[in-house]
């Protein structure tokens with residue numbers, strides 16, 4: 001079963017590649033322009049998430065996929081990296097017939113290592129201390 005955190009990450013990664021969430025009832029596609037803000041998800045992303053998980057949202061699914069967000073949160077699905085591009089994709093939970101469907105198939109020029117890769121919110125404080133440690137290490141080598 002995919003956790004809420006995994007489903008949020010799944011959407012965040014695909015939003016960053018320009019794939020939106022279709023709200024079937026509304027015939028509307030949600031695609032926040034900004035997904036990450038500093039070390040957290042952006043308010044725009046959070047607003048989308050609220051709409052997707054609202055009781056009256058109906059069936060919502062990532063553009064190009066069959067599984068609704070509600071299904072992903074059920075015990076029948078897991079989110080694992082695509083074998084081709086490592087993007088998070090829904091897989092049937094072990095023991096169930098599997099049929100991985102990564103929407104990367106119709107993203108042009110993907111996978112592409114020259115493009116900025118989708119990411120999760122970064123803990124800036126942690127990143128800074130990693131950089132600081134690295135600098136310390138390299139300066140002590142020079143002495």
Ligand SMILES: [Zn+2]
Nearest residue numbers: 082085102104
């Ligand atoms: Zn893929």
